[in-house]
Amino acid sequence: xxxxxxxxxxxxxxxxxxxxxxxxxxxxxxxxxxxxxxxxxxxxxxxxxxxxxxxxxxxxxxxxxxxxxxxxxxxxxxxxxxxxxxxxxxxxxxxxxxxxxxxxxxxxxxxxxxxx
Numbered sequence: 001x002x003x004x005x006x007x008x009x010x011x012x013x014x015x016x017x018x019x020x021x022x023x024x025x026x027x028x029x030x031x032x033x034x035x036x037x038x039x040x041x042x043x044x045x046x047x048x049x050x051x052x053x054x055x056x057x058x059x060x061x062x063x064x065x066x067x068x069x070x071x072x073x074x075x076x077x078x079x080x081x082x083x084x085x086x087x088x089x090x091x092x093x094x095x096x097x098x099x100x101x102x103x104x105x106x107x108x109x110x111x112x113x114x115x116x
Contacts, residue, residue, distance in 0.1 A: 002026040004023070004024050004106060005107055006022045006094070007023075007110060008020040009112045010111075011115065013114070013116050014085060014087060016085050017084075018082045018085065019080070020082065020112075021078075022107055024077070024097060027076070030076060031105075032053050033097065033101065035069065035101075036049050036078075037094045038089075038092065038093045038094065039092050039109075040088070048060055048063050048067065049067055049069040049080060053071075057069050066084045067083070080093070089112060090112060091111075092111050
């Protein structure tokens with residue numbers, strides 16, 4: 001059975017950095033697309049960043065210039081480097097995977113809190 005497990009969330013001050021990881025297991029192939037979504041309190045889940053199996057990234061406007069998505073296909077793992085964090089980045093961050101939009105499979109999420 002496919003499983004996605006996130007790690008790396010926590011508390012960070014505004015302007016700080018955090019690196020999230022997501023490891024996929026239970027598959028014998030590499031997902032075409034993996035990525036990160038987030039859900040803030042009182043808001044709908046939204047896209048943060050996606051990356052294809054050949055390493056081409058796509059970012060939401062809110063993430064451009066601050067976040068970097070990467071992946072290690074040999075380890076079936078995707079990462080999200082988050083810099084210059086703002087209080088509005090506070091959310092549960094979910095790892096996703098699939099053939100096109102990384103929404104076929106989901107992790108359980110990791111909480112990121114940006115506060116002074």
